[in-house]
Amino acid sequence: MFADRAKIYVRSGKGGDGHVSFRREKYVPAGGPDGGDGGKGGDVIFVVDQGLNTLIDFRNVRKYKAQDGEPGGKRNCRGKDGSDIVLKVPPGTVIKEAASGQVIVDMSGDNRQVTLLKGGRGGSGNQHYATSTMQAPTYAQPGRPAKELEILLELKVIADVGLVGLPNVGKSTFLARVTNAKPKIANYHFTTLNPNLGVVDLDGTNGFVIADIPGLIEGASEGIGLGHEFLRHIERTKVIIHIVDAAGTEGRDPIEDIYAINKELDAYNPDIARRPQVIAANKIDVIYDRDDSPVNAIKAEFEPKGIPVYPISAVSGEGVRELLYHVNGMLEELGSEVTVFEQEFFPEQAAANQNDPYTVEYDAAKDEYVVEGPRVEKMLGYTNLDSEKGFAFFQNFLKTNGILEQLEALGIQDGDTVRIYGHSFDYYK
Structure with missing residues (x-):
């Protein structure tokens, strides 16, 4: 797991x-x-x-x-x-x-x-x-x-490029072809369970890291299936390759599939949905009529919106090289800075803002009242109880912090004993 x-x-x-x-x-x-x-x-x-x-x-x-x-x-x-x-x-x-x-x-x-x-x-x-x-x-x-x-x-996986798409569109096959990653590849609808990372080496470039984000299903942004568990992995990616089954081998409409996935991305994090995207129209190796190819309909739908479409075959490798060089060019324009999430919670400040607790209890076995807690212990460390001034400070501390009030609520009477970390005192109002 x-x-x-x-x-x-x-x-x-x-x-x-x-x-x-x-x-x-x-x-x-x-x-x-x-x-x-x-x-x-x-x-x-x-x-x-x-x-x-x-x-x-x-x-x-x-x-x-x-x-x-x-x-x-x-x-x-x-x-x-x-x-x-x-x-x-x-x-x-x-x-x-x-x-x-x-x-x-x-x-x-x-x-x-x-x-x-x-x-x-x-x-x-x-x-x-x-x-x-x-x-x-x-x-x-x-x-x-x-x-x-x-x-x-x-x-949150650190990768330059994230692969998204519905199950069985060929993401794992694509990743295995273009990188050194060895993802498990099978025809099952429950989708890849592990985000697989690989490095793409291209001649004349520095290459880039690519991640096969597990296939999404409708409702993933609401946590259906394992949506939330996996969507977080694309929060750092600069470019998204949207792989779609252009041939519709499982009877789905590729254009509807693209809109469905983009809807999930937008619902989870609109910032992710606005990141540069390129569509990889996969499985062209099983499209027999290239003149009347469904890829043409995909291009007509998305290229006017500024989303380039590359017909590829992850099995044969056709069109893959052209897609990778285009993605590399997109990354060079965006720069190499890693997305780092800013600090929102400051532990030291939170600790400083917390009031140290204390307890006021009656010990029936010893017939005395016991006051304990970090706040009281710290006060004793700074106070000289042997001096008149120090003892007055100690009494004022008990009063201003509500300790005397709690002792009275427990029924303390004049002459009763109060024990505080090894010190015993007789109580007088």
Whole structure:
């Protein structure tokens, strides 16, 4: 199965906590603080691997976590940084935020490596909080929390030219003739399931990459069949070769077929439908009356609209060379710049805009109220509870963030105990 889409969870590493310790050496009875800093958490990094062409690995493993930073130690020892996690993806992979579908980064063009989520910064040890009035600080800064994100990976094939057309019009046969690709070729209506890529080598040119986009059916733009799964592969193509069964070997009208496919393209993405197109009127090898050929009707219908029509036979090769040189000329006029989707979602900004959660609960077993959460933990790391000013700041924090209100809603009374990350306080209104 060709895996071109996967939803995964990624998380950077948490920063290591700062350490609280004091020098304890012989003849130094009152050594100063020597708590070390915590290490930085690992990053989540995506890199392009030219050797990959599917996202199948991400369907087998769904969760990826970078390593947390180690906490600091005594004697000013800094914690070890957490290891990054490096995820390899094929070129053309678009990384989106899963809930909104907005693009975070397109791993195409010059985007060969990107740090999607940065690890949390390590917390400062208590040595950094010593002052002339507070020479023995008993607190350190906790490490910054990890960042997490659910993302959607979509592989949008990078090809200069896309082949479109209804099933059994000869796209796979055409691709096998003009490139080194070896697509499976059979007479079945459910169509090719894998987008096949090949390189067209033409004398005197740089050549180009061509993709056989799986055959479309009516309703593909609405997701019928596997329409949406495959239409995304032509979003990058600069030129579309529309292959049609000019001989009508299966009883279909080739002109109606062309309009049907173009209708699906327009419904999925109007920008794609407006891209330069050339019609390859295939199977002329089974048209016996060339003077009264259906190709003439196709030319009369579409060439006045600026869409050139080339009669070809993918089986015998007749007319194929002329078509390829025409397409190469179209590509030279359009230039070589790769279509790269712009960023719409910014993980760092989203993380900054999120309020860190906290919980306020009653522990019946210990008969005390417990307040926890990243926001509270960070506040404690920056606050000196041993000073009058610091404790006043702490009380104001509890009030402005609604924590006192929640404690009262749980029925707290004067003299009851509140526990916050190892600190216990008696509550008085």
